[in-house]
Amino acid sequence: MEEGPRKADESTPPEHRVPHGAAEGRLDPDQIDEHAMYNEANPAEIINFFNYGELIHYGKHSEEYDKLAEDAELEAIQHNNFKQAMLGLIHLYFGFSEVIRSAIGLKRAQAA
Numbered sequence: 060m061e062e063g064p065r066k067a068d069e070s071t072p073p074e075h076r077v078p079h080g081a082a083e084g085r086l087d088p089d090q091i092d093e094h095a096m097y098n099e100a101n102p103a104e105i106i107n108f109f110n111y112g113e114l115i116h117y118g119k120h121s122e123e124y125d126k127l128a129e130d131a132e133l134e135a136i137q138h139n140n141f142k143q144a145m146l147g148l149i150h151l152y153f154g155f156s157e158v159i160r161s162a163i164g165l166k167r168a169q170a171a
Contacts, residue, residue, distance in 0.1 A: 100137070100140040100144070102143075102144035102147060102148075103144075105137065105140050105141050105144050106141060106144050106145065106148075107120070108120050108123065108124065108137075108141075109124075109137075109138070109141045112124030113128075
């Protein structure tokens with residue numbers, strides 16, 4: 060019979076302790092590093108870098124972007140990080156719009 064992860068006690072070394080919830084496939088929010096969900100990239104910096112280096116304006120970060128673009132693999136990784144950061148903003152904005160819609164009593168449009 061296979062046993063699941065054992066609970067950590069004081070004698071368990073820290074590197075062998077299973078975080079609470081990890082056995083069930085989830086972690087507590089306070090155990091997730093601030094930038095861990097973004098491949099350790101700062102979302103604000105990466106959005107600013109792409110928006111003002113290539114996508115919206117070719118301006119203050121354009122030289123940095125040109126250097127990044129010399130390495131196609133690294134540029135693809137950073138572009139993926141940018142998309143993940145933007146996806147986080149999209150969730151925030153759509154969620155907030157639902158709060159506002161509900162607060163002012165607007166009903167959703169019915170599909171035709």
